[in-house]
Amino acid sequence: xxxxxxxxxxxxxxxxxxxxxxxxxxxxxxxxxxxxxxxxxxxxxxxxxxxxxxxxxxxxxxxxxxxxxxxxxxxxxxxxxxxxxxxxxxxxxxxxxxxxxxxxxxxxxxxxxxxxxxxxxxxxxxxxxxxxxxxxxxxxxxxxxxxxxxxxxxxxxxxxxxxxxxxxxxxxxxxxxxxxxxxxxxxxxxxxxxxxxxxxxxxxxxxxxxxxxxxxxxxxxxxxxxxxxxxxxxxxxxxxxxxxxxxxxxxxxxxxxxxxxxxxxxxxxxxxxxxxxxxxxxxxxxxxxxxxxxxxxxxxxxxxxxxxxxxxxxxxxxxxxxxxxxxxxxxxxxxxxxxxxxxx
Amino acid sequence: xxxxxxxxxxxxxxxxxxxxxxxxxxxxxxxxxxxxxxxxxxxxxxxxxxxxxxxxxxxxxxxxxxxxxxxxxxxxxxxxxxxxxxxxxxxxxxxxxxxxxxxxxxxxxxxxxxxxxxxxxxxxxxxxxxxxxxxxxxxxxxxxxxxxxxxxxxxxxxxxxxxxxxxxxxxxxxxxxxxxxxxxxxxxxxxxxxxxxxxxxxxxxxxxxxxxxxxxxxxxxxxxxxxxxxxxxxxxxxxxxxxxxxxxxxxxxxxxxxxxxxxxxxxxxxxxxxxxxxxxxxxxx
Numbered sequence: 001x002x003x004x005x006x007x008x009x010x011x012x013x014x015x016x017x018x019x020x021x022x023x024x025x026x027x028x029x030x031x032x033x034x035x036x037x038x039x040x041x042x043x044x045x046x047x048x049x050x051x052x053x054x055x056x057x058x059x060x061x062x063x064x065x066x067x068x069x070x071x072x073x074x075x076x077x078x079x080x081x082x083x084x085x086x087x088x089x090x091x092x093x094x095x096x097x098x099x100x101x102x103x104x105x106x107x108x109x110x111x112x113x114x115x116x117x118x119x120x121x122x123x124x125x126x127x128x129x130x131x132x133x134x135x136x137x138x139x140x141x142x143x144x145x146x147x148x149x150x151x152x153x154x155x156x157x158x159x160x161x162x163x164x165x166x167x168x169x170x171x172x173x174x175x176x177x178x179x180x181x182x183x184x185x186x187x188x189x190x191x192x193x194x195x196x197x198x199x200x201x202x203x204x205x206x207x208x209x210x211x212x213x214x215x216x217x218x219x220x221x222x223x224x225x226x227x228x229x230x231x232x233x234x235x236x237x238x239x240x241x242x243x244x245x246x247x248x249x250x251x252x253x254x255x256x257x258x259x260x261x262x263x264x265x266x267x268x269x270x271x272x273x274x275x276x277x278x279x280x281x282x283x284x285x286x287x288x289x290x291x292x293x294x295x296x297x298x299x300x301x302x303x304x305x306x307x308x309x310x311x312x313x314x315x316x317x318x319x320x321x322x323x324x325x326x327x328x329x330x331x332x333x334x335x336x337x338x339x340x341x342x343x344x
Numbered sequence: 345x346x347x348x349x350x351x352x353x354x355x356x357x358x359x360x361x362x363x364x365x366x367x368x369x370x371x372x373x374x375x376x377x378x379x380x381x382x383x384x385x386x387x388x389x390x391x392x393x394x395x396x397x398x399x400x401x402x403x404x405x406x407x408x409x410x411x412x413x414x415x416x417x418x419x420x421x422x423x424x425x426x427x428x429x430x431x432x433x434x435x436x437x438x439x440x441x442x443x444x445x446x447x448x449x450x451x452x453x454x455x456x457x458x459x460x461x462x463x464x465x466x467x468x469x470x471x472x473x474x475x476x477x478x479x480x481x482x483x484x485x486x487x488x489x490x491x492x493x494x495x496x497x498x499x500x501x502x503x504x505x506x507x508x509x510x511x512x513x514x515x516x517x518x519x520x521x522x523x524x525x526x527x528x529x530x531x532x533x534x535x536x537x538x539x540x541x542x543x544x545x546x547x548x549x550x551x552x553x554x555x556x557x558x559x560x561x562x563x564x565x566x567x568x569x570x571x572x573x574x575x576x577x578x579x580x581x582x583x584x585x586x587x588x589x590x591x592x593x594x595x596x597x598x599x600x601x602x603x604x605x606x607x608x609x610x611x612x613x614x615x616x617x618x619x620x621x622x623x624x625x626x627x628x629x
Contacts, residue, residue: 080438127618133437134380135621138568142614145565149606160603268445275442307457314449321443322431 021200030344031199034283035192038064042188051180058184060293061191065245067273067285068194072238074271075280076207077231078214079129080137083144084270087117087242088249089261093151095247096163096256106173106251110186110244117243118236125232132217141264148262162257169254183252187245194241199282199344201237210234211280272317278327282344287328351477352594358483360590361490362548364583366563367570368494369541375577376514376534377433382444383424385564386451387417387539391546392555393459399466406468406551407485410544417543421536429535430528455557465554486548493544494583497537501579510534514577569613575623584625 016024025031042061045054070084091113098104098112128139152160173179201207209230212220221227250256269292277288295316299309324331333343366388373381394413398404404412424447432439470481501507512520513530521527545563549555570589574581589609596605616624 074438078436080441082441128614131617131621134374134378134441135617137437137441138380138572139614139617141565141568142610142617146607146610146614149603149610153601153603153607271438271442275438279438308453310456311450311453314446314453317449318428318443318446321439321446322428325432325435325439 016204018200021204024203025196025199028199028341028344030342031196031282033342034195034286034344038188038192038195038286042192045184046181054181054184056293056297058187060289061187062245062249063270063273063289063293064191064286065187065194066242066270067277067289068191068198068282069238069241070270071274071279071281071285072198072201072210072234074274075278075284076202076210076214077234079231079235080134080271081140081235081238082137082264082267082271083140083142083147084238084242085262085264085267086140086144086147087121087239088246088266089147089151089258090120091117091243091246092250092256092261093157093163093246094243096165096250097157099169099247099251100163100165106183106248109251110247113247114240114244117239117246121236121239122232125235129228129231129235144262144264144267148258148264151262152258160258162255162261164255165251167254169251180252183248186248190241190245190248195282195286197237198285201234202282202344206230206233214280272313275317275327276320278329278331278333281327281329281333284327284329291328347477348598349595352598353591354477354479355483356591356594357587358479358487358590359552359594360587361487361494361583362545362552362586363563363566363570363589364586365490365493365541365548366545367567367574367582367586368497368579369538369545370564370567371571371574371576371582372497372541372579373535373538374571375579376510377429377531378437379429379433379440379444379535380568381535381538382441382564383447383451384444384539384542384567385560385562386448386455387420387542387560388546388549388563389455389555389557389560390420390451391417391543392550392559393455393464393546393557394543395547395550396464396466399468406466406547407489410489410547413547414540414544417540418536420543421539422532424539425532425535430531433531452557459557461556461558463554463556466550468551480552482551486552489544489548491583493541494579497541497579506530506533510537566609569609572613572616572621573624575625578623578625581623581625585623 041057045051045057066084066088070081073079073081073084094116095109095113098109099106104112124143128136128143131139151157157163167176170176170179173182201210209220209225212223212225213227213230217227246261250261273288273292274285275288276292277286278284295313296309299305299312305312320327326334329343333340366384370381370384373379391413394416395406395409398409398412399406424444428443428447429440432443470485472478472480473484501511509520509525509530510533512523512525513527513534517527520530546560549559549563566589570582570585573588574583574585593605593609596608
């Protein structure tokens with residue numbers, strides 16, 4: 001990420017240049033612990049060569065990547081994005097279109113997916129980021145529905161039937177079996193990248209501006225944060241990786257359809273993941289992803305809860321919102337002040 | 345073409361008034377406590393299935409069932425308020441959104457376990473009027489009920505003491521408290537009224553079309569569109585917005601494939617939010 005142009009220049013110059021920020025980040029035990037934990041979990045199925053375990057970890061890492069991206073908007077900037085799945089879906093569609101129609105490689109598809117999502121965030125940001133609070137949340141919900149219904153009618157993207165790939169695309173990556181492993185490595189890499197970048201944003205001046213914006217937008221503006229630019233960059237930052245991940249995930253599934261690609265439910269699950277772990281923290285979305293996916297897996301396989309798993313999840317969500325609004329990491333940070341360095 | 349347009353227009357007005365009722369519930373809650381009730385669709389679905397159960401097990405006429413379901417909706421709303429909303433009313437916006445969404449998950453989860461997601465139908469046919477244009481009786485009655493309720497709500501809010509309490513609390517909760525108005529109870533009542541309207545909308549929809557347990561979501565999204573069109577917090581605006589949306593929907597579908605209608609609907613929604621967040625008729629209550 002450090003080769004990229006300085007994405008914060010519009011929100012005010014960084015207090016420290018990016019290399020210095022990275023050097024600082026290296027010295028934070030909490031971040032190293034988080035990343036180390038993710039690497040260990042990520043390598044676990046590689047060492048044991050268990051494919052079922054790999055699929056479980058894949059779901060968790062996917063959730064980490066999406067939740068950490070959303071956290072930049074929701075946790076740092078304080079804007080509720082109900083349509084975060086839009087970036088995932090659009091990236092998926094752009095990627096699949098290139099893969100299917102032009103026979104592009106996965107890397108090109110992922111890059112294009114990320115760029116498309118980033119551009120969408122830029123355009124959307126200009127339009128709807130002027131809205132605040134619930135109005136912004138409603139607008140994102142509307143955008144999500146516009147995308148879903150529009151793509152369902154958009155014939156280059158296959159309309160309601162979507163795009164499907166022939167299994168032969170996997171041949172270029174050493175066959176289906178190898179391709180599944182490859183996509184797994186890439187996803188783990190992306191999840192690590194998002195968590196790292198999320199930390200860098202948090203300790204940068206740009207991140208400070210975002211958090212000031214979250215606490216009081218007008219005050220932040222008075223203090224010199226150029227809030228429209230800062231918000232737009234945060235929105236873009238939260239869009240790029242979901243776009244890349246979308247291309248990756250649907251390549252793996254070989255099929256994309258409008259309803260699963262722009263599923264409001266999955267937007268909200270990502271929100272719940274961030275809330276569960278602790279919004280505005282770096283570790284929160286990681287723990288939230290593990291916790292939520294673990295719980296989901298348990299409920300879906302448990303014979304008693306199987307039928308009412310949605311309700312049980314609802315009860316849990318309600319309890320979290322009512323009693324632990326800061327999420328697990330936020331609660332720990334507030335409760336044990338000494339642990340703060342370990343819980344970024 | 346001309347005749348098809350007139351039929352579409354009338355149909356749009358009739359169904360639009362039902363949309364309006366659903367949206368009035370949503371916008372009432374928003375206006376009083378600035379909470380977007382994401383459980384609205386689930387309550388609409390409860391209204392549908394309440395009608396279905398009363399009809400299929402007790403053979404109750406849906407229009408007799410209507411007050412019963414409305415009462416259940418009122419009580420359910422007050423329960424939701426006390427369990428999920430009251431504690432977090434002064435918290436961040438996200439808390440209220442997620443709390444109501446949690447309620448939505450609970451209701452939909454139980455409903456899906458009970459009814460699965462297959463299509464249900466209240467098998468109750470009143471026939472239709474042939475002249476001057478074809479209109480189904482169920483739609484005419486639904487529109488009449490909707491308009492009566494809208495007028496009734498307006499009367500309640502402006503002419504009765506609890507209604508005036510509601511308006512006072514939505515205007516300024518602290519001042520209302522100082523005047524001796526029990527604001528928490530008034531908020532619970534408002535939430536109950538909002539969900540009651542949702543449940544009634546569910547009953548009326550159940551008499552018109554077949555439905556699934558997930559069917560409320562569509563109407564919830566329409567309620568958002570209408571609420572924003574009419575100005576969030578403005579009940580009469582919601583009714584007018586409902587009529588407009590109904591007419592737009594039915595006339596659009598004369599001119600273009602059905603699948604494009606929701607695209608335009610939601611584009612309109614985002615556009616209005618961006619250009620005129622206070623609604624087409626201004627945000628005044």
